[in-house]
Amino acid sequence: MASNGPVKDKVLTLETLNPCVKVMEYAVRGPIVARAGAIEAELKQGANKPFKRVTKANIGDCHATGQKPITFIRQVLALVTYPDVLMKSPDFPEDAKKRAQRILGACRGNSIGSYTESPGLLAIRENIAKYIKERDGYPCEPIDIAMCTGASDGIKSILTLLLTGKPGTERAGIMIPVPQYPLYSAALAEYNAYPIHYYLNEDNHWGLDVAELKRALNEAKANCKPRAICVINPGNPTGQVLTKDNIQNIIKFAHENKLFILADEVYQHNVYAKGSQFFSFKKVLMEMGTPYNTMELASFMSASKGFMGECGYRGGYTEVINLDPEVKAMYNKSISAKLCPPVSGQAVMDVITNPPQKGEPSFEQFTKEKETVLAQLNEKAKLVTSLFNSIEGITCNEVQGAMYAFPRLHLPAKAVEAAKAAGQTPDSFYCFALLEETGICTVPGSGFGEKPGTYHFRITILPQVEELKEVLGHFKDFHLKFMAQYK
Amino acid sequence: MASNGPVKDKVLTLETLNPCVKVMEYAVRGPIVARAGAIEAELKQGANKPFKRVTKANIGDCHATGQKPITFIRQVLALVTYPDVLMKSPDFPEDAKKRAQRILGACRGNSIGSYTESPGLLAIRENIAKYIKERDGYPCEPIDIAMCTGASDGIKSILTLLLTGKPGTERAGIMIPVPQYPLYSAALAEYNAYPIHYYLNEDNHWGLDVAELKRALNEAKANCKPRAICVINPGNPTGQVLTKDNIQNIIKFAHENKLFILADEVYQHNVYAKGSQFFSFKKVLMEMGTPYNTMELASFMSASKGFMGECGYRGGYTEVINLDPEVKAMYNKSISAKLCPPVSGQAVMDVITNPPQKGEPSFEQFTKEKETVLAQLNEKAKLVTSLFNSIEGITCNEVQGAMYAFPRLHLPAKAVEAAKAAGQTPDSFYCFALLEETGICTVPGSGFGEKPGTYHFRITILPQVEELKEVLGHFKDFHLKFMAQYK
Structure with a gap:
């Protein structure tokens, strides 16, 4: 063999x-x-x-x-795939055609077979920005959005920026929860970064305990240069939804200790418990005002979870705010060598962030x-x-x-x-x-x-x-x- | 802002x-x-x-x-995207439906929205293996194929294995051509590996000159641990097609110097000049027999080039041969944290490696x-x-x-x-x-x-x-x- x-x-x-x-x-x-x-x-x-x-x-x-795919997502996806024939088909509703036309119009040569801009099609990033703005009540700009090949890819791109390029005790220290989705430990191992493990509090709904964050950070300081804290909310594998109060405390802790925040928010649509509500880190940080609202934050979203569950399309996005403009330029450069995320995955994110509206033919079925x-x-x-x-x-x-x-x-x-x-x-x-x-x-x-x-x-x-x-x-x-x- | x-x-x-x-x-x-x-x-x-x-x-x-998309590719893609309606549509030929059905049958829950195995759907890797076997006349096994998010992703996965994890003169040295497609220099910079630049010979159709390979390697030995040689054939940006003789000499050089070969063969369908012919590194290495036919080789292919040009789907594959089985297991582990390549890109690779055959309804139009x-x-x-x-x-x-x-x-x-x-x-x-x-x-x-x-x-x-x-x-x-x- x-x-x-x-x-x-x-x-x-x-x-x-x-x-x-x-x-x-x-x-x-x-x-x-x-x-x-x-x-x-x-x-x-x-x-x-x-x-x-x-x-x-x-x-x-x-x-x-x-779980069955959401019909409207697949209609738009089929339309952008084979528009010559399907745009004329009576099997597809007008609102799906309208969205498909908008995506194709943004693609060079009107084909999803073309490369897009490295952070994804501007037309789609506009919809994502609008979605975030409506979600949080704070401004969001398309230039702060970079689409990615599933959230994992976006997370790894941000972690890459945070590495020190140095060995031993000079390594970048990244705070990650225990238990945690093992993408984080795997990526940090691959990058030779230092994982600063903080324990979630099982006795308090797997919440984050600031005393425990302090303990973890203090113990790690001899072994690395602490750079960032990762928080997964809603939690994976732990299923908790953080309270606003808990998020505020985490933000204060990150500010005190000058940590970049990575907010893994891919389950933002998946909240079930009575009294639980999803608050994005961005919203809370903005609400808190000075000096918190200028902190560096990356938030990750995915096409794979939520109500759509379109894992195979590998869609997702990162929103980065408050980056030093020179660092932002370097970030853009670093993702450009990956060319672009899959355009079909980008299109899924488009539908998720721009679903059928009341009065459109697909609204009822989609809802x-x-x-x-x-x-x-x-x-x-x-x-x-x-x-x-x-x-x-x-x-x-x-x-x-x-x-x-x-x-x-x-x-x-x-x-x-x-x-x-x-x-x-x-x-x-x-x-x-x-x-x-x-x-x-x-x-x-x-x-x-x-x-x-x-x-x-x-x-x-x-x-x-x-x-x-x-x-x-x-x-x-x-x-x-x-x-x-x-x- | x-x-x-x-x-x-x-x-x-x-x-x-x-x-x-x-x-x-x-x-x-x-x-x-x-x-x-x-x-x-x-x-x-x-x-x-x-x-x-x-x-x-x-x-x-x-x-x-x-360039217009190849109709048959887009038909299969539309069918796997929205099968409930389109599988019944008279607008789609039977051979496209057959391929779509086979892909969906391989997907969990019959949906391309599911994750596949990390190296891609076995059913598609079987077609890729068959394509390679027919191309080269040598066996090819699906377990040696790992699909990827465009060839760039596959190349980076192999480069990752070759890193030493050490600084300074212990860094991994990777031979790359000058001029070269800058993905290589960008990835080596990102990974802190040492690029061993060898000049292509402009006076001889941008061919590889063994004396120049030796010079480059010898000069670099003080600065790094040489591990691998990358060759792009047909060439990017240089447009040359290497002769079999040239490839044999490169393989001998790699063998003498114990180098892993990375063969970037994404333009294998794009050969125009009279007298030029594409020979895969695998074919040549196999033909050369002992001791060359047990050398470690990774070959990269893409859905983005050739006659299809489906860049936006981010499809591609890596074939790895002669890996130490323990290293192979580590390779498989290392790609598993990326979950899987986009399934629509996998489907494009399926059509490329299993095009309509003579006697099938789409054969003429496709051809x-x-x-x-x-x-x-x-x-x-x-x-x-x-x-x-x-x-x-x-x-x-x-x-x-x-x-x-x-x-x-x-x-x-x-x-x-x-x-x-x-x-x-x-x-x-x-x-x-x-x-x-x-x-x-x-x-x-x-x-x-x-x-x-x-x-x-x-x-x-x-x-x-x-x-x-x-x-x-x-x-x-x-x-x-x-x-x-x-x-």
């Missing part, structure tokens, strides 16, 4: 490989997901298992779990589809929260937002010993057993980080309601059996 | 910004392109100029210059559209080559392939002095004057690198034939005037 030459003469071996790549981890697609894939293949070949299919509750992949998805997510968030809190040996903060529950496992000492004997973390041991016995694929809490001695797992709330009920039933049976076995 | 807070308190200033970002340059979208954009805006506002429109001949952006594009490029390559060689003060190697001419300017001493007085390189000075007087936007050779004391510019051959003739006429007038002025 072409892939397996003799190793001795290789340029790249585990010894010579970039050591930063070696230490990278990305648990959401880690070994448990590989095992889930292998089990799926076994099932296809007729293997006898105690379940009929694998439930991939490891990743926020909406359409994969049966109904959007609200149905969000209402179902709401129902599932409550279902999951209440189920986990009804089982012995599990506690779970309310899923206030985003798409995940992050329940805590109170495992018996025998289970912890059995895990150690198997060379696994206790939560990996648990999650692998869950997968083998029920086909439910989750991600062990250790992949996101957790307080020592605590064990969790992340499960998405995405399966369709009836399926989710069934999954939770199987989960409960497994859990009680597992607890009895190791009691 | 939200963007301009007071600078003194900023986390990021030019002093604290990642120094690697500071030194990055990407000439294809550099200051001359910014000026071209400004001129376009001036024209829109009614400015009086000696020309009516800006001709963007600075970037290989096919549809932007009037005609493809051949028309390539025949026009052929005509334009000849037009450009002969025009440049007919003008005093310019010499130009034959445009054998790719999409660019890279003519050499033999500038009078007075022009060189005038450039110095203006604080510009002589070729920048020339290209800015060309832009201001004719509206033709090109890229100065200094953006790609050139031998000291030589001056060039890159111009695409993409404008439509009649427009290109007109452009070349204006160019000639400008050039003769410029030469007379500085004689």
Whole structure:
């Protein structure tokens, strides 16, 4: 086979490989997901298992779990793809055609096959700016928007600016939550930056505790140059929605310590709990006035989450405010070598930020589809929260937002010993057993980080309601059996 | 304005910004392109100029210059975007529907809105592997294919593996051609790797000269750890197509010096000159047998060039062969944190590598559209080559392939002095004057690198034939005037 030459003469071996790549981890697609894939293949070949299919509750992949695409988004996308024929088709409503025409008019040669400006089409950035302005009640300029290939790409572009280019204790220190979506730890490992881990407070709805932020920062100062703080709101994997008060305190802390704020706000449409509300970091910072309203902030949004769940299009944007103009120019230069984000993903962001308006032919259907998805997510968030809190040996903060529950496992000492004997973390041991016995694929809490001695797992709330009920039933049976076995 | 807070308190200033970002340059979208954009805006506002429109001949952006999308590609793309309605439409041929159905069948939830496997859908990688096997006559496995967000993304992923993670003379040395497509210099600057510049031989059709490769490598050994050699074939910006003999010599050189080969083969469909033929590095390396056929090689392909020119979809793939299996696993891990390349771009690659076959309803139209594009490029390559060689003060190697001419300017001493007085390189000075007087936007050779004391510019051959003739006429007038002025 072409892939397996003799190793001795290789340029790249585990010894010579970039050591930063070696230490990278990305648990959401880690070994448990590989095992889930292998089990799926076994099932296809007729293997006898105690379940009929694998439930991939490891990743926020909406359409994969049966959510239907929003019709209007796909209509606009089809129109910009093949306008010569479809613009004349009676199958498409006028408001979709109008949006498609506007996008095509902004594309060179009227084709989405052309490169756009590096930060994305100005016409689309105008809609994004309008959306942000309406959301927050503060001005937003298209020149502060840079579209990206999913939020991950935007986050990495900003992190790149913050690196010091120096080794050892001169490395850039970036504050990241524990638990956290592992893109952050993976990117910091790749860039040889120093992760300053701060623990979210599980006892207070996974909120941010300023005393804990101070502890983390002070302990890290000997090891790095602290540059920035990342906050994920609504939370991934933790499902919390930060209060305005909490955000204000974080902003004050960042100001005192001269930190650039990275606000990962990709779940801004996903808020379910009564009394919870999404406040953007920009809005709060603007409301706070001087000296906070001139702080450097990058906010990230994605086409992959919310009500649309268009993960495959890889759309997203970054809004950066209050950058030093010279730094802003360097940022623009740094993204120009990537040419441009996928234009179809840009078009998805256009529809999300410029949806059908009252009086337009698609308004009713669009609104109904959007609200149905969000209402179902709401129902599932409550279902999951209440189920986990009804089982012995599990506690779970309310899923206030985003798409995940992050329940805590109170495992018996025998289970912890059995895990150690198997060379696994206790939560990996648990999650692998869950997968083998029920086909439910989750991600062990250790992949996101957790307080020592605590064990969790992340499960998405995405399966369709009836399926989710069934999954939770199987989960409960497994859990009680597992607890009895190791009691 | 939200963007301009007071600078003194900023986390990021030019002093604290990642120094690697500071030194990055990407000439294809550099200051001359910014000026071209400004001129376009001036024209829109009614400015009086000696020309009516800006001709963007600075970037290989096919549809932007009037090339029409290939119908079959867009049909398949529209079908996978909005299948519920379009799969039933009589406007779409059966072979397009068949391909769309196969792609959707491979997507979770039958939606291109789902994430795919990190290296892309297996069903599409199977078609890519088949395409490569047929192209080269050697086996190719889907597990050796990783799709990417345009070739640039694939190239950066491989470069990342090759970094040493060490500073100073321990940095990874990567051999790159001069002149070269500036993605390479930009990525190496960003990664703090050491660029080992080797000069292409302008006197021998921009071929690679082994003596020059040796010189470059030997001189660099004191400054870095040499790890890899990048070769662009067909050449960008130089338009050459390497002979098999030349490729064999490069492979031998890489073997002797234990270098990983990065073969940028995105223009593999773009070969025009009589007697020129595209040979992939993989094919040549396989033909050469032991010990060459176990060498580590990455080959890059793109949806943006060729006959399709679908730049906006950001599709592409990397084939890696002969990797140490442990390194291969690390490579797969490293791309997993990017989730997956845009699925619509993956679908474009599917059609390119699995076009309509004889007997299928779309075969004739597809073949005609493809051949028309390539025949026009052929005509334009000849037009450009002969025009440049007919003008005093310019010499130009034959445009054998790719999409660019890279003519050499033999500038009078007075022009060189005038450039110095203006604080510009002589070729920048020339290209800015060309832009201001004719509206033709090109890229100065200094953006790609050139031998000291030589001056060039890159111009695409993409404008439509009649427009290109007109452009070349204006160019000639400008050039003769410029030469007379500085004689």
